[in-house]
Amino acid sequence: MRRRRLLFSLLLVAAAGLGTAAAPSQPAAAAPAPLDGIIPAPASVRPGGDSYTLGAGTRIRVPGGSDEARRIAGYLAGMLRPATGYGLPVTTEDGRDGLVLRLGGTGTKSLGAEGYRLTSSGRAVTISAGRPAGLFHGVQTLRQLLPGALEKRAGQQPGPWRIAGGTIADSPRYPYRGAMLDVSRHFFTVDQVKRYIDQLAMYKINKLHLHLSDDQGWRIAIASWPKLATYGGSTQVGGGKGGYYTKDDYREIVRYAASRYLTVVPEIDMPGHTNAALASYAELNCNGQAPPLYTGTNVGFSSLCVPKKVTYDFIDDVIREIAALTPGRYLHIGGDEAHSTSHEDYVTFMDKVQPVVAKYGKTAIGWHQLTGAHPAKGAVAQYWGYDATGAAERQQVADAAQNGTGLILSPADRAYLDMKYDKNTPLGLHWAGYVSVQRSYEWDPGTYLNGAPEDSVLGVEAPLWSETLSTSAHIEYMAFPRLPGIAELGWSPANTHDWPSYRERLAAQGPRWDALGINYYRSPEVPWPAK
Structure with missing residues (x-):
């Protein structure tokens, strides 16, 4: 009997061992994201x-x-x-x-x-x-x-x-949280713009600023001035074939953006950055002679002819047609780097153009040089200065803000996504310095511009200029991982802004971007998970 009990016990032990081997412990499921x-x-x-x-x-x-x-x-x-x-x-x-x-x-x-x-x-x-x-x-x-x-x-x-x-x-800190895509230096197709819209929507960006005209290309069809697109849009930086959006193309971008709750803000830059228009129509030039198309990257050499009546007929037609296509509130009139326009002519020009924008039911946005003229009531200035910007220029913007001009902040050495991350970045420029992921995140829009009332700040925008960018992969490499940080500065309360915790949250986005096929820069500042 004792032997039978011993044998039974041994069989139980053996069975228990076999059971353990057959059903190894499983790893616990990963905890959900906080x-x-x-x-x-x-x-x-x-x-x-x-x-x-x-x-x-x-x-x-x-x-x-x-x-x-x-x-x-x-x-x-x-x-x-x-x-x-x-x-x-x-x-x-x-x-x-x-x-x-x-x-x-x-x-x-x-x-x-x-x-x-x-x-x-x-x-x-x-x-x-x-x-x-x-x-x-x-x-x-x-x-x-x-x-x-x-x-x-x-x-x-x-x-x-x-x-x-x-x-x-x-709910958001600021009502204006934008990203700008320059389609003038290099042209991007409707599908490429849609891809970027989807990426912006993930981070609650609500404005897509399209830079539609510059020296190198005019990118929107204007029925009353057809050569702007067919001739002025026929090239790009480096001499590629360029391109332009038909009105139906533009409507589709506007529709798609609206489906992601982004509003399109079109920009026609003037009076400078206008060589594509000047090359398309000789009468827009003071000397009546059209310059050749331009495929370089210099700035400040072109200007519409401020004294000519035809200049304002042209602007009225362009703004009227674009305003009719654009349901959003804003229309951007540029106004930066007008080095070939005298100060007096610049003031005269802006005084004449801002009422045209209002006439067609839109609110004018201009780059912050607009504050050196007479910003119209309700107009918005987009500040793109940086650490090297002079105190007088900064004060001019602050003074305008104190007098009721709203501000969108895009400091070039913080928010310009085309600036190189460091000296080894293969794409981008560095005239405003190198802009690391940490530097692009560590600033407060509410206190950034001394003297500007905090309630004058409408929000932030991350511009992406395309002198060196020609593919969606290029866009993504420069925008990610910096774009989400600018989005956070625009959306989140100031007391949530903390680089050590942000870099951990940013790292957690890496697998999502991998799954989406986003060509992001794996900055060494961020503790990315191993692939």
């Missing part, structure tokens, strides 16, 4: 409670069923389906489970035009907003709370698709 780990940093985060897991039975609910909310729900479903493999049907039925996109309701008015509230629990994730733009921004936050593999389009990914529990209440 609610405060996103970019731009949210205004308020209250973590806690169970996480939500996206599953095969998840539905996307749009209570009330507004057209805009349904469209945003369709956008969300299209983003989630490829990697998850889930059907994610969109329904207007109310319910307490799934992904809920709620437009309006209690407490949403205080969130403003672009704010949202995201609440996550074990049963549901609810995004509430007073306006569609806020709902869309909330979807971008939801996107970042899911693993970067979500962005892959090459078949189903393993998951799990978990969202941390808690509440985010969020």
Whole structure:
């Protein structure tokens, strides 16, 4: 009997050993991304409670069923389906489970035009907003709370698709959060612009400033002056074939941007940076002779003829046609580096052009040299100075701000995305210095320009000039990883701006960009995860 008990015990031990070998312990699933780990940093985060897991039975609910909310729900479903493999049907039925996109309701008015509230629990994730733009921004936050593999389009990914529990209440610091793309020095197609729009939307940028004309190319069709596009748009820096947008092309860019809650701000630079126009029409030149097309990168040598009446007929036609195509509030008239225009002529010119913009229902934006003339009531100055800018010039801008001129801040040695990261950067320029990721992030728009009232600052913009850029890969290399930092300066409260924590959040974006195929610069300042 004792032997039988001993044998039985030995068999149990053996069986236990076999069971351990057959079922090794599995690694715990990765924790969901923290609610405060996103970019731009949210205004308020209250973590806690169970996480939500996206599953095969998840539905996307749009209570009330507004057209805009349904469209945003369709956008969300299209983003989630490829990697998850889930059907994610969109329904207007109310319910307490799934992904809920709620437009309006209690407490949403205080969130403003672009704010949202995201609440996550074990049963549901609810995004509430007073306006569609806020709902869309909330979807971008939801996107970042899911693993970067979500962005892959090459078949189903393993998951799990978990969202941390808690509440985010969020709204932007500034109403104007822009990015500029220079399509004049090098031309970029409609599809290339759309790709950039999608990248901007991820970080809650809400303005796309298109630099449509310069010495090297005119990029928008104007029916009353057709040679501007067909001749003035026929080349680019280095002598390539150039290109231009038809009116339908431009409408499609405007439509697509609006679907991502970005407003297009068109720029026609004047009175300088106008060689493409001067080459297209001899009568725009004071001597009546058209110069040759230009494919170099020098600035400051061209000027419209300020005394001629035809100059203002031309400007009226151009602004009228572009304003009719542009539903947004702003139209940018340039005004920088007009070195071939006397100061007196410059003031005369700006005094005549700003009322034309108003005549066609738009608000004029000009580069900050506009403050050296007479900014019209309501006009906006875009400051692009940098550390080397003289005190008198800075004070001129501050004085204009004190007198009611709104400011958009784009300091060249902080926000210009075409500046090299360091001396080894293969693309870009460095006339304003080298702009590292940390330098581009560590400044406060509210206190940047001494003497300018904080409430005069409408927001920030990250310009990307294209003298050395000719592909989407070039755009991405210079914009990422600096663009998200400028977006955060425009969106997030000043007390959230902290480089040590930001660089960790920025590093976490790397796998997402890898999945999206974004050609970003792996700055040594950022602790990127190993590929």
